[in-house]
Structures are given as structure tokens and as C-alpha cells.
Amino acid sequence: MPVRHAESNEVSPPRLPLALLRRLLPRAERDEVLADIRTEYVDIAAEHGLATARRWLWRQALGSAPALLGWNWWRGWTGFEPRANAYRPGGPMIKSWITDARYAVRRLRARPTYTILSILTLALGIGGTAAVFGVARPLLFDPLPYSHAGEVVTFWMPYWWNEEEYTYLRDKYTGFRDVAMEEPGDVTMQAGDGPVRLLPGRVVTANMFDVLGARPLLGRGFRSGDDQQGAEPVAVLSHGLWKELGGSESIIGQRITLDGTPRTIVGVMPRGFWFPDPTTRIWTTQPINPQGRNGNWQFIGRVAPGVDPQKMQPYVDHLMSVLRDRFQYSTKGDKTHDGRFIPIRETLLGSMRPAVVATFAAMGLILLIACANVAALMLGQVEGRNTELAVRSALGASRGRLTQQVVVEALVIGLGAALLGALLAATGFRILATSLPLGAWGENASFDWTMFAVALVIALAAVLLVVLVPAASLWRGELRGTMNSARMGGIQGRGGRLEQGLVVMQVALAMLIVSGAALLVHSVTKLYAIDPGVNTKAIAVVDVLSSSDGTAAMRRQKIDEVAAALAAMPGVQSAAATAKLPLRGSGNSFGIVIEGRESQERTITYFRVVTNDYFRTMGIKVLAGRTFDNSDRMNDSGGTVVINEALARKYFPGEDPIGRRVRGGLTGSWQIIGVVENVAEGDLTDDPEPARYYSDQQVNWLGPVATFVVRTGRDGDAATMLDQFRGTVNRVAPGFAVQETTTMSRVLDLAVGPARQIMTLLTLLSVLALTLGAVGIYGVIAHFAARRKRDWAIRVALGLPTSRVIRHIVAQGTALVTAGIVLGVLGAVVLTRVLASFLYETGRLDPVAFAAACALLLVIGIVAAFVPAHRASTVDPALVLREQ
Amino acid sequence: MAPLGVLEEQVLVAVLRTRGDAYGMEVRREIEQVTGRELAIGAVYATLDRLEQKKLLTSRRTHGRGPSRRLFELSPHGATALAETRAMRQRLWKGVDLEAMLQGRVLRTSY
Numbered sequence: 001m002p003v004r005h006a007e008s009n010e011v012s013p014p015r016l017p018l019a020l021l022r023r024l025l026p027r028a029e030r031d032e033v034l035a036d037i038r039t040e041y042v043d044i045a046a047e048h049g050l051a052t053a054r055r056w057l058w059r060q061a062l063g064s065a066p067a068l069l070g071w072n073w074w075r076g077w078t079g080f081e082p083r084a085n086a087y088r089p090g091g092p093m094i095k096s097w098i099t100d101a102r103y104a105v106r107r108l109r110a111r112p113t114y115t116i117l118s119i120l121t122l123a124l125g126i127g128g129t130a131a132v133f134g135v136a137r138p139l140l141f142d143p144l145p146y147s148h149a150g151e152v153v154t155f156w157m158p159y160w161w162n163e164e165e166y167t168y169l170r171d172k173y174t175g176f177r178d179v180a181m182e183e184p185g186d187v188t189m190q191a192g193d194g195p196v197r198l199l200p201g202r203v204v205t206a207n208m209f210d211v212l213g214a215r216p217l218l219g220r221g222f223r224s225g226d227d228q229q230g231a232e233p234v235a236v237l238s239h240g241l242w243k244e245l246g247g248s249e250s251i252i253g254q255r256i257t258l259d260g261t262p263r264t265i266v267g268v269m270p271r272g273f274w275f276p277d278p279t280t281r282i283w284t285t286q287p288i289n290p291q292g293r294n295g296n297w298q299f300i301g302r303v304a305p306g307v308d309p310q311k312m313q314p315y316v317d318h319l320m321s322v323l324r325d326r327f328q329y330s331t332k333g334d335k336t337h338d339g340r341f342i343p344i345r346e347t348l349l350g351s352m353r354p355a356v357v358a359t360f361a362a363m364g365l366i367l368l369i370a371c372a373n374v375a376a377l378m379l380g381q382v383e384g385r386n387t388e389l390a391v392r393s394a395l396g397a398s399r400g401r402l403t404q405q406v407v408v409e410a411l412v413i414g415l416g417a418a419l420l421g422a423l424l425a426a427t428g429f430r431i432l433a434t435s436l437p438l439g440a441w442g443e444n445a446s447f448d449w450t451m452f453a454v455a456l457v458i459a460l461a462a463v464l465l466v467v468l469v470p471a472a473s474l475w476r477g478e479l480r481g482t483m484n485s486a487r488m489g490g491i492q493g494r495g496g497r498l499e500q501g502l503v504v505m506q507v508a509l510a511m512l513i514v515s516g517a518a519l520l521v522h523s524v525t526k527l528y529a530i531d532p533g534v535n536t537k538a539i540a541v542v543d544v545l546s547s548s549d550g551t552a553a554m555r556r557q558k559i560d561e562v563a564a565a566l567a568a569m570p571g572v573q574s575a576a577a578t579a580k581l582p583l584r585g586s587g588n589s590f591g592i593v594i595e596g597r598e599s600q601e602r603t604i605t606y607f608r609v610v611t612n613d614y615f616r617t618m619g620i621k622v623l624a625g626r627t628f629d630n631s632d633r634m635n636d637s638g639g640t641v642v643i644n645e646a647l648a649r650k651y652f653p654g655e656d657p658i659g660r661r662v663r664g665g666l667t668g669s670w671q672i673i674g675v676v677e678n679v680a681e682g683d684l685t686d687d688p689e690p691a692r693y694y695s696d697q698q699v700n701w702l703g704p705v706a707t708f709v710v711r712t713g714r715d716g717d718a719a720t721m722l723d724q725f726r727g728t729v730n731r732v733a734p735g736f737a738v739q740e741t742t743t744m745s746r747v748l749d750l751a752v753g754p755a756r757q758i759m760t761l762l763t764l765l766s767v768l769a770l771t772l773g774a775v776g777i778y779g780v781i782a783h784f785a786a787r788r789k790r791d792w793a794i795r796v797a798l799g800l801p802t803s804r805v806i807r808h809i810v811a812q813g814t815a816l817v818t819a820g821i822v823l824g825v826l827g828a829v830v831l832t833r834v835l836a837s838f839l840y841e842t843g844r845l846d847p848v849a850f851a852a853a854c855a856l857l858l859v860i861g862i863v864a865a866f867v868p869a870h871r872a873s874t875v876d877p878a879l880v881l882r883e884q
Numbered sequence: 885m886a887p888l889g890v891l892e893e894q895v896l897v898a899v900l901r902t903r904g905d906a907y908g909m910e911v912r913r914e915i916e917q918v919t920g921r922e923l924a925i926g927a928v929y930a931t932l933d934r935l936e937q938k939k940l941l942t943s944r945r946t947h948g949r950g951p952s953r954r955l956f957e958l959s960p961h962g963a964t965a966l967a968e969t970r971a972m973r974q975r976l977w978k979g980v981d982l983e984a985m986l987q988g989r990v991l992r993t994s995y
Binding site for chain 1: 942
């Protein structure tokens with residue numbers, strides 16, 4: 001070893017040429033090249049002697065110098081970095097980026113206001129957009145859990161079809177491989193001695209899963225015959241319900257009691273399968289009645305192989321002609337006109353799309369406004385650093401290098417904003433999911449980690465947008481000239497066109513959101529102005545599921561007992577029960593026949609079962625006759641009925657309906673004892689529909705669901721006493737399961753529908769947009785005023801009144817805001833199309849809404865410009881002039 | 885595509901000839917051995933980089949035992965460029981009778 005050591009010492013190459021090479025070689029490759037040169041040197045020395053080796057090394061070093069110098073220059077110029085060196089530390093590029101990042105962090109730490117403001121602003125935009133994306137993804141982008149979902153379509157007039165039509169059409173479809181149908185079929189389930197539960201479910205035909213192309217995870221789907229008369233009652237569970245029931249494979253073949261009837265579990269659907277929405281937990285079949293006229297079904301078909309689902313009109317026409325030949329339709333429920341097949345995606349998710357798209361758009365606009373704000377802030381920073389940048393440039397920094405610094409600073413801000421934004425997205429996600437009108441989708445939306453990735457991508461895109469502005473200013477500006485103007489004290493205020501452009505853009509974007517919100521506010525105000533016919537103040541609502549065992553008489557008695565107990569509570573004026581609350585969709589309808597006019601065309605009316613105090617509790621006015629009292633009892637020939645004004649007008653025009661008799665829906669004939677005012681029995685915006693009310697003393701409750709309404713003395717009590725009402729129901733009727741407690745005003749809110757929810761959301765976003773916009777205007781005008789400080793000071797010193805200064809600066813701001821408003825209105829004319837489906841009696845270009853939005857923005861713009869203007873006018877000119 | 889320079893052509897061919905072991909120093913040695921002329925390593929590296937930037941070569945890093953090295957490989961573009969250069973050379977030489985001139989020179993010298 002010592003010998004070898006001596007030897008290696010002997011052949012160690014001369015230092016000078018190696019040092020020269022070390023200086024010239026790029027860091028990333030320096031060590032390997034030098035090692036190779038040493039090896040070669042040793043080899044040459046061994047073969048040809050030391051002197052030859054030394055000469056060779058010198059020749060290498062000097063011969064390489066021009067090439068390496070050129071190479072270094074070229075790499076610096078083109079920024080070329082070989083892929084092999086991409087991740088090696090110390091390469092020329094990486095090194096400067098790291099330096100810049102450290103410099104940026106130092107700079108940002110030294111300017112906390114700027115840093116916090118930029119990160120917060122950007123994070124709001126990023127977080128919001130990421131959250132909306134999280135909510136929107138399953139609705140807009142994820143595939144449906146059905147095979148080749150593009151081939152599956154639903155028929156026109158959803159939930160208006162009946163079993164008779166289904167049976168008749170069965171072998172007459174052309175263009176379809178198979179057609180199935182489904183209707184809502186919530187069932188009660190009682191496990192052991194526990195309270196009954198209501199399971200959201202669907203009644204489907206046996207071929208439904210085949211039409212959807214979905215296979216069960218366990219067991220089988222329904223088999224043909226499962227929906228025939230006499231078939232064994234079966235059920236298929238959702239994955240979630242199966243897990244809840246123990247998640248054991250042995251569940252197949254077991255029996256559960258649904259609606260009081262035992263059913264055999266034949267299958268479990270896989271995780272991720274849903275139909276028609278994610279809350280549905282169970283699917284059952286029922287025997288199809290070929291004469292069944294109960295029209296609550298929706299038809300779903302899978303098109304035949306080779307048929308284009310886009311070109312189905314001939315098949316629709318054929319089907320309509322088949323229907324026309326066989327069935328006579330009254331105007332309502334007529335399926336022989338305007339038929340079309342609707343892609344299943346549109347049927348299931350289409351109604352939510354506008355809401356999601358509108359929110360997405362609004363959030364994207366806010367992100368853009370945030371970007372503009374941060375860009376303006378950075379621009380201010382770059383201009384504030386003008387002297388520093390000019391010195392750097394004079395010392396040899398290229399513009400590319402200076403731009404790189406700005407980019408790195410933006411990236412650091414972007415990273416901070418992405419992290420904060422992801423946190424905001426995680427918290428805002430749930431609020432968003434429940435405040436958007438997504439129904440079952442909102443309840444089932446789940447946060448997932450892809451949102452963080454999304455936040456990062458959005459942040460990166462935002463940073464690129466933001467950095468364009470200061471970079472453009474760097475490339476356009478005359479840096480060297482800045483040093484001279486710095487000495488002169490910046491007398492000539494430069495135009496700041498970029499900043500002005502940013503303000504115009506912000507105002508335009510804010511205008512888009514504000515006009516959208518204004519349209520919805522206008523429309524929703526109109527909706528609330530509709531009189532639903534019931535009192536919505538001071539009424540509490542308790543939905544219960546009454547147990548299905550026991551006779552109908554026992555159940556009625558229990559319901560009456562609960563109503564009496566509720567009415568007896570302190571602070572309660574009256575209480576009643578109904579089978580179906582107004583403002584919650586159509587409910588039951590049955591055919592009506594007026595006695596003495598049997599030949600008249602059969603039509604249907606709403607059919608409601610209520611307790612005697614119902615009208616008084618709900619504040620429904622009696623227009624003629626009376627409502628039910630305890631003397632009303634059913635006898636062999638029938639009983640008594642209360643009708644609404646719409647029914648009286650339609651069937652007894654110009655006559656007194658009191659004392660007349662009607663039939664239909666129930667056996668016997670029923671005498672009209674009173675007429676009450678029209679109530680929005682179905683939806684808020686429906687025209688008045690004929691309705692009949694029957695007393696539960698004479699008619700059985702129709703289903704397991706009953707709704708108690710409780711009128712309290714004070715409005716606030718209705719909401720605060722809900723738990724007490726629930727307690728009373730549980731105490732008086734332990735077998736009843738309370739499904740939901742709410743208030744009538746909340747029911748009205750829900751009835752106003754998606755527009756109200758989107759309005760709330762858009763109004764919130766408008767506030768955000770206006771705040772950001774105002775900050776932007778303020779910042780730019782303040783900057784503008786500060787830059788011309790010396791200018792103003794001289795003029796004021798020469799006698800210009802300060803009011804002129806204010807007027808000038810405010811005028812500048814107003815001009816920018818006006819330009820933005822004009823641009824914004826032009827954009828809004830196109831963009832408000834998204835909202836069209838939510839507008840009720842409000843044009844998409846409603847002048848009132850637009851005028852309000854313009855006025856609001858103008859006022860905010862002027863105020864935002866006035867603050868810096870006022871400040872500029874109060875500056876003491878002597879101080880300013882002495883400053884430099 | 886601009887025609888390859890002489891050194892570029894030599895470097896590309898040397899990368900091919902060293903077959904999978906083409907790092908800078910090895911490429912230099914290969915060229916030196918074939919041409920019999922000494923070549924500065926700096927020139928080789930600068931050329932390799934330029935060729936990579938033109939996408940005629942790709943480079944990757946070796947990992948494992950021994951020093952990490954930047955290894956070069958001919959890209960499909962590089963192969964096309966070489967083929968074109970060779971074809972151009974062949975067109976250039978087509979019909980040129982160098983033999984006669986060389987013989988003439990021999991004759992002249994024999995005078």
C-alpha cells in the first residue's frame with residue numbers, strides 16, 4: 001500500500017490545467033469529467049511517461065477552453081439543460097432558481113402585508129374553485145355506473161306513465177332492446193324491536209338492472225317473473241344498506257320485513273352503483289297490473305344495437321301513434337305530443353347542471369379577479385423596486401434573470417395560496433355541497449384528496465396568469481432610464497396602462513357575478529311574493545312514519561291522540577295532521593265524478609286526508625260553508641268533503657257547490673260541506689289546481705307517512721320548540737318514528753327551489769367579488785395617486801385647490817369603473833344564459849336587475865377611488881417637495 | 885435540417901460505435917482512435933450538448949456502482965441526420981474519379 005500511495009502521488013496531474021478545467025466545466029458534470037481526465041492522465045503517464053501526460057493535459061485544458069466558454073455562454077443563453085442533469089443539484093439553472101426562491105422568501109417575509117394579502121386573495125379564489133370542482137366532478141365529469149350509459153334513455157313525461165301503458169307497449173317498441181320502468185317506492189323497515197325506519201327505495205320492473213347494464217355484487221338481480229302476479233316478494237339492497245345490515249354474504253336468501261310484508265333479499269348491488277340517485281337504498285318489484293292506471297312511473301330503455309340514440313325521432317313518432325290508437329288522453333297526461341327520448345345522464349343529473357355550472361363560472365371569475373388583484377400588487381412591487389432592478393440591470397442582470405425572480409416570487413406566493421386554498425376547499429366543500437340545490441347529491445358528496453392536487457394545478461395556472469403582468473412591465477419598461485427618473489424624483493407619472501387594464505377587467509368580471517346575483521334576487525323576490533294560500537309563519541312541521549302494524553282505526557286514533565297532545569302544549573294554539581303537506585310536490589290524485597253529471601269527462605283532482613283542525617291550524621280561509629267537525633261521520637252512503645276554490649270554479653261554475661255530491665277515489669258519494677281558498681298543494685308556481693279534502697274520521701290514512709302541523713303563538717317558537725314537539729310525539733306514540741322536524745317557512749324556502757339557493761350563493765360570491773374588486777380599484781388608484789404625488793404637490797403649491805385634485809383622481813377611477821361596467825354588461829348578456837332555467841317571470845336581461853348591478857358597482861368604484869384621492873389631497877406639498 | 889458539421893458527424897458515429905457506453909470521455913477516445921488526431925474534451929462536450937439540444941441525441945444518467953455518468957444515445961432524429969449526411973456524401977462523390985488523379989500524382993512523383 002505505501003508503495004502504491006507513493007506511485008499515485010507521483011502521477012498526480014498538475015493542478016493548474018485541472019483548475020482551469022474545473023472553472024470552465026458545468027457543475028453538474030464537473031466531477032465525472034475531471035475523474036475521467038485523471039484516469040486518462042494516469043494511463044498516458046504509465047504508457048508514455050509523465051512529461052507526455054503533462055503536455056497532453058495542458059493541451060486538453062487549453063484546447064477545451066474556447067469550446068467550454070462557448071458552451072457555457074450557449075447554455076446560459078438558451079437555458080438548455082440536458083435531461084440527464086435535470087435533477088442534479090448545482091446545475092446552472094437549478095442553482096439560480098434556488099437562490100431566487102430564498103431571495104423571494106426573504107423579500108416576502110420582510111413585506112408581511114403584501115404577502116398576506118396576496119396569499120389570502122389567491123387562496124380564496126383557489127380554494128373556492130377547488131371546492132366547486134369537488135362538488136361538480138361527480139355531476140359533470142364522472143361516468144354513470146351503467147354500462148354504455150349513452151345507449152340508455154328515458155321517455156318523455158317522466159313519472160306520468162302507468163302499468164297499462166307499459167303492458168300494452170311491451171311488444172311494440174321499435175328501436176329498443178328492452179324498456180323498463182320505475183317509480184318512487186320508499187319502504188318502512190322494522191328490524192327487531194327498534195323503531196321503524198323509512199328506506200328511500202324504488203319499485204322497478206324485473207328487467208331494470210338489465211336495461212341499466214348493472215350486475216349485482218352478490219346474488220342476482222331481479223329475474224323475469226319477479227314482477228308477475230303471485231311471484232315471491234324480493235328485494236335488492238344497495239351496498240351501503242348491506243354494510244349497515246352486517247355486510248355478510250349469507251344475507252342472500254334471508255328475509256326482511258318491508259312495509260309489514262316479508263321480502264327475500266336476492267341481491268346486493270356493488271359499491272358505487274346508484275340509481276336513480278345516491279340516496280336510494282333498496283329496490284323492490286311489485287306485480288305489474290295490466291289494467292293499472294296509476295300514473296307514477298318513469299320509462300327507461302336501452303336502444304337496440306345499431307340504433308343511434310341521437311336519432312330516435314322516428315321511433316318516438318311511431319310510439320306516439322301506437323299510443324294514440326289505443327288510449328284517450330285528457331290534456332293533462334297526454335303522451336301523444338312532444339315526445340322525445342332523453343339521455344339518462346340528462347334525466348338524472350341535467351337539472352343540477354345549470355346550478356353547478358353557474359357556481360363554477362362565478363367561482364372561476366372570482367379566481368380571475370383574485371389573480372388580477374395579486375397581479376396589480378406584484379406590479380406595484382416591481383415598480384416600487386424600479387431603482388433596485390435598474391441597478392441590477394446596470395450590473396449585468398439580464399431581463400430574463402429579473403423575470404425569473406418575479407416568477408419565483410409568484411410561485412412562492414402560489415404555493416402558499418395552494419396550501420391555504422386546499423384547506424379552504426376542505427372546509428368550504430361541505431357548505432357548498434349542502435347550499436347548492438343538489439338534493440341527494442349534496443348529501444352524498446364526499447371530500448377527496450384529489451382536491452389538493454386540483455388546488456395545486458389551479459394555483460399554478462393562477463401564478464402563470466398573475467406573473468404575465470409584472471413580467472410584461474419588466475420587458476416593456478426602460479430599466480436604465482428609471483435611475484435617472486429616480487434622481488429627478490419621479491415627476492412624470494407614467495401611464496400605468498397595465499394597472500388600468502387590470503381594474504377594468506376586475507370590474508367587468510365583478511359585473512358578471514353581480515348581474516347574475518341581481519337577476520336571481522329579482523326572480524326570487526317574485527317567487528316569495530306568491531301567496532301559497534297557507535300561513536307560513538309560526539307553524540312547525542313534524543313528519544312521522546306511523547307503524548304499519550295494527551288496524552287503520554288504531555293508527556287514526558294514535559294520530560288524533562298525538563295531535564291533541566301537541567295542541568295541549570303551552571305556547572301552542574292548535575295542531576293538526578295531514579297526509580300530505582302543501583308545497584311539497586303533487587301527492588295523491590284521484591279521478592272525480594260529479595253526481596248528476598256522470599257523463600262528463602273523467603278528470604283527476606288532488607286528494608288529501610286531514611284531521612278536523614287542519615284548516616284552522618294552517619290558516620286556510622273558508623270561503624263558503626264550513627270545515628269538518630266532530631259531527632261529521634261516515635255512513636253507508638258516504639260522508640262529507642271540503643273542496644277548494646279551483647274545484648268549485650272548474651266543476652260548479654256559477655253554481656253553489658255546497659250540498660252537491662261527488663264520487664271517485666273512494667266508495668260511496670260524498671257531500672260537499674265547504675269551499676276553502678286555493679293552496680299551493682303541489683309546487684309554489686303551479687296554477688291553482690282542484691283539490692278535495694277528506695276527514696280522517698271518515699277516511700283511512702293513505703300511507704304510513706303523516707305530517708303534524710303545529711301553530712305556535714309566536715313565530716320564533718315554531719323553530720325553537722321543534723325538539724319539544726318531537727318529544728311529545730315520541731312520548732304519546734312510541735311506535736311512530738319522527739322523520740324530520742322543520743317549519744312551514746323552511747318548507748316554503750325549499751319550495752322556492754334551486755333559484756333561492758343559487759341566489760344565496762351568488763350573492764355571497766358577489767360580496768366577495770365586490771370586496772376584491774374594491775380592494776383592486778383602491779390599490780391601483782392609490783398607487784396612481786402616490787406616483788404623481790410630486791406632481792400634485794407642485795400644482796397645489798402653485799395654487800390648485802385640493803378639491804380639483806380629488807375630482808381629478810376620482811374621475812380617473814370612475815372612468816375605469818365605467819369602462820369595466822360596459823365590458824361586464826356585454827359579457828353578462830352572453831353568460832346569464834346559464835341562469836335562464838332558474839328565472840321566474842324575470843327576463844335574462846331584466847333591466848331592473850342590470851341597472852341595480854351597474855349602480856352598485858359604480859358606487860363601490862367611486863368610494864374605492866375617493867379614499868386614496870382624499871388622502872392625496874391632504875398631503876402637505878412642502879413635505880413632499882422636500883422629500884427628495 | 886441543417887447538414888451536420890464534421891465534428892458533429894464524427895461524434896454521432898462515435899456514439900453509435902461505442903454502443904451503450906457512450907459518455908463524453910469514451911466518445912473522445914473513440915474519435916481519437918479512428919481519426920488518429922487528438923481532440924479536446926471540451927469540444928466533445930460542447931458538441932454533445934448541442935446535438936442533444938437539436939434532439940439528435942438523448943442523454944441519461946447511470947445509477948449504481950461507480951461514478952454517475954451522463955450516457956448518450958442516438959435518437960431516431962440522429963439516425964435520420966446521419967443517413968442524410970451519408971447519402972449527401974455519396975451523391976457528392978458519385979462520378980468523381982479520384983483514383984486517376986491519385987495515379988497521376990504517383991506518376992508525377994515518379995518523374
